Amino acid sequence: MDNIVNTDHRELMDLFTLALINKFIFLGALPIFFIYRMTFSHHQDGFWKQLRLNAKNFTIALSSILLLIFLNSKFYASFFREHKELRYFTNPTFPIYSVVQFAFSNYSSLDSKISIIGTDAIIPETDTQRDLIIMVLGETARSERFSLNGYYRDTNSLLSKEKVISFSNFFSCGTSTAESLPCLFSNFGVHNYKRTLALKTENILDVLKHTHEVNILWRDNNSDSKGVALRVKNEDFRTPALNPECDEECRDVGMLSGLQKFVDDTKEKDILIVLHQMGSHGPAYYKRYPAAFEKFTPACHTKELSECTLEEINNAYDNTIVYTDYFLSQVIKFLKMNSKKFETAMLYVSDHGESLGENGIYLHSLPNMIAPVEQRKIPAIFWFGDSILEDIDVDEVKKISHERYTHDNIFHTLLGLFEVETKLYDSRLDLVHHKNILNTDKGRTVL
Ligand SMILES: [Zn+2]
Numbered sequence: 001m002d003n004i005v006n007t008d009h010r011e012l013m014d015l016f017t018l019a020l021i022n023k024f025i026f027l028g029a030l031p032i033f034f035i036y037r038m039t040f041s042h043h044q045d046g047f048w049k050q051l052r053l054n055a056k057n058f059t060i061a062l063s064s065i066l067l068l069i070f071l072n073s074k075f076y077a078s079f080f081r082e083h084k085e086l087r088y089f090t091n092p093t094f095p096i097y098s099v100v101q102f103a104f105s106n107y108s109s110l111d112s113k114i115s116i117i118g119t120d121a122i123i124p125e126t127d128t129q130r131d132l133i134i135m136v137l138g139e140t141a142r143s144e145r146f147s148l149n150g151y152y153r154d155t156n157s158l159l160s161k162e163k164v165i166s167f168s169n170f171f172s173c174g175t176s177t178a179e180s181l182p183c184l185f186s187n188f189g190v191h192n193y194k195r196t197l198a199l200k201t202e203n204i205l206d207v208l209k210h211t212h213e214v215n216i217l218w219r220d221n222n223s224d225s226k227g228v229a230l231r232v233k234n235e236d237f238r239t240p241a242l243n244p245e246c247d248e249e250c251r252d253v254g255m256l257s258g259l260q261k262f263v264d265d266t267k268e269k270d271i272l273i274v275l276h277q278m279g280s281h282g283p284a285y286y287k288r289y290p291a292a293f294e295k296f297t298p299a300c301h302t303k304e305l306s307e308c309t310l311e312e313i314n315n316a317y318d319n320t321i322v323y324t325d326y327f328l329s330q331v332i333k334f335l336k337m338n339s340k341k342f343e344t345a346m347l348y349v350s351d352h353g354e355s356l357g358e359n360g361i362y363l364h365s366l367p368n369m370i371a372p373v374e375q376r377k378i379p380a381i382f383w384f385g386d387s388i389l390e391d392i393d394v395d396e397v398k399k400i401s402h403e404r405y406t407h408d409n410i411f412h413t414l415l416g417l418f419e420v421e422t423k424l425y426d427s428r429l430d431l432v433h434h435k436n437i438l439n440t441d442k443g444r445t446v447l
Contacts, residue, residue, distance in 0.1 A: 001102040006178035118207035121422035131270040132342035138350030139279030143377040155321040158329035167380040172352040173407040175375040176365040180351040181226040184407035215269045219255045220276040280320035289323035344385030350378035
């Protein structure tokens with residue numbers, strides 16, 4: 001229900017296909033029409049007689065079901081335990097229940113004010129070097145498709161030439177943009193996170209703002225910030241108005257246009273720039289990269305995935321990763337140009353992963369409880385400029401980069417990079433300046 005409300009018309013058009021219209025008409029509208037036109041004659045022989053007949057049929061049906069389950073109890077016991085999601089598929093009341101629950105949880109959050117956090121945040125005067133940090137928010141990128149994480153195809157030909165650190169065992173908070181974004185910027189942690197609560201509470205961007213020492217810019221080539229960047233400077237790069245790199249659609253790399261001016265115009269303060277990518281958003285993977293980036297062929301060139309082979313779908317998806325590899329290398333190039341004046345760093349992390357046909361599942365957004373690992377295991381890649389390396393023990397960061405982490409770590413890692421002092425900061429969750437790093441596991445911080 002959350003995803004229905006949070007999907008914009010562009011995403012909707014990617015999902016709107018002829019097959020969908022056909023299914024809607026022939027499997028939905030027409031049967032409903034015929035059933036509606038049918039006339040039933042109820043209890044011709046009197047109410048009680050009909051009730052007895054119904055009760056008899058019901059009892060026979062129920063006993064048959066129970067008998068069959070009993071005879072195959074060994075199979076069903078493990079089957080239902082292994083496939084808890086079945087109760088969502090078979091129960092027609094579940095969507096109705098969800099609508100009511102969704103309406104209530106959103107209604108209750110309408111009137112309340114934003115809770116303020118981290119007002120004690122300061123950057124001490126001893127931090128004299130200015131920071132320029134670019135956080136790239138990936139879209140639908142799955143960890144295992146990056147050759148930096150061991151993928152057999154070369155999808156990182158450019159990043160592999162840079163001194164990057166790839167966290168190969170990193171998990172997202174949720175499986176959709178709307179769920180993951182407020183979580184990864186919040187201080188609740190995957191385990192305690194509730195979207196409605198997170199949107200009513202200030203996030204890491206606000207805490208950095210409280211220091212009065214960080215100039216923040218959010219550039220979006222995706223749908224929007226999902227409520228995260230409402231209180232910071234926000235620019236829309238989905239149209240040619242600001243984005244000079246538009247053909248079939250506006251490209252992620254266009255978000256770097258005019259960025260130098262923003263950096264140059266910022267006097268004295270540190271800078272945080274968030275670039276929210278279109279990335280690998282499906283099902284129209286082929287639209288997500290310019291023709292020159294079609295490295296793996298044949299690639300699926302329709303949004304109706306059922307018309308393509310698995311190989312074609314995977315080729316198109318992998319090409320989106322090749323384009324992200326290029327985009328990130330351009331971000332690093334931009335940071336290198338500013339590394340004399342600033343302590344620079346890039347943090348790239350995706351919002352969630354993607355299913356590409358494993359067990360017949362495609363796309364993302366399954367509830368965490370039942371989501372396959374492909375939808376939650378995401379890339380997280382850091383790069384550091386030369387001057388910031390005085391403050392960072394890169395070997396130590398590399399050493400811990402294969403442990404399990406989650407979006408929980410981003411809040412504290414950003415505080416650490418900007419050297420912010422606040423009671424909210426937990427160095428045990430800071431991936432860069434950690435002391436006694438903790439592994440954060442999916443759904444729970446392991447303490
Ligand atoms: Zn997303």
